Amino acid sequence: VLEVGSWCGRSAVVLGLAATKIGDTKVDCVDLFPSKSDWYENEDGSYSFRVDLNGDIKDGYHVQTVWKEPFERDIAPIYEKYESVLDAFNEAIENAGVSGIVSPFKSDSTIIGATLKSKYKLVFLDGDHSYDAVVQDIERAEPLLVSGGWICFDDAHSYYEGVDRAIHDKIVSSGKYDIYQQLTRKLFVARKK
Template sequence: MSPTKPITTQIEEAVQDIPGWSPIDQLLTLFTLAYTSADLDGDILELGSWCGRSAVALGMAAKLSGKGKVHCVDLFPEKNDWFKNEDGTYSFAVNIEGRLVGAYGEQTVWAEPYERDIAPVYERFAGTLEAFTTSISNNGLSNLVSSVKGDLMSFLKIAPKSLKVRLAFIDGDHSYEAVSNDIALIEGSLIHGGWICFDDAFSSYKGVNDAIQKHIIDSDNYEFCQQMTRKLFVARRR
């Protein structure tokens, strides 16, 4: 990484061929929070990684700061995990430790974006985990960024009991119950002064919005609550 080349340019170049929906302004914000929080104890945790766009930005921050690891947790669906609903939209479900964990249940994926954005991933790669691993490897981040196929509950079962998180980025199931549960689970490891961030906040997902409002904004546990970009919300734990 070049100290004189704008980091926005470096992020753009790093993710230009990685499938996904995270815009550059969101990736830059995540990078900045991860980079400037390097004086705090703890690692970075990402819930919901898809093919690795945001994981690369977070990994670049860890590499440049020389502080912490990035733990990426995702269901990493294979092509056969997806199914077509009666209305023509798509959802998926993955077997995790004998539990069937689904996604896009409340707000399903319409056929057009599925065919445009998701189906091509399975033409380029054997699956999303291979796509993710390729993204991390191509950017020289394999020693800093690790992946776990599962949900937050299964990750915490295998994570060290001493795990400390200085930044958590939540982009998992978007239902109110799921987001609320993810917040509660992450709070067990999120340090005081650490950041919690949410994708798809105050955009078009009521469950995400309601969970943030109740458990973050209306809580006395957080400060500096702010929508930073079109769909990224952040807050710092008191």
């Protein structure tokens, strides 16, 4: 299983627990895992972050920023307890007992195919929701998706035009997928065998 966009590990825990039921399954989790010092306030009062990955600068929430109220309500409290989102992620994975199954990778999807070369039965995409980023995540993950494998898009057909447009352009219009199932804000698509 590959997850792109892990944040504090809630979905990674679910994927890890499911993997324990299947057996012989690992979960690779890719996220920028920003630290408290990576966040900055924009001129309009919203928030974004910038992560330095060994000299490679990656921006987060730069297209669709986080407004002050949700930042203070949902994100700032994380940093009252943890220096980094990775610390919160690791604690969640440890508490769930899936640390031997779930592996975090501090990166963006450029790591897919470069370092991560496994073949995946499920790819869960919940990273940057801009059109270009979702297209890149799809293009990087598809070569490692097994025949008949699934991609799950979080926040599909909800509030994110970039996610929806990328799904239409790269999935629906491609002819490579033959099963589509929408469950709440999750869209599952299966690759043709």
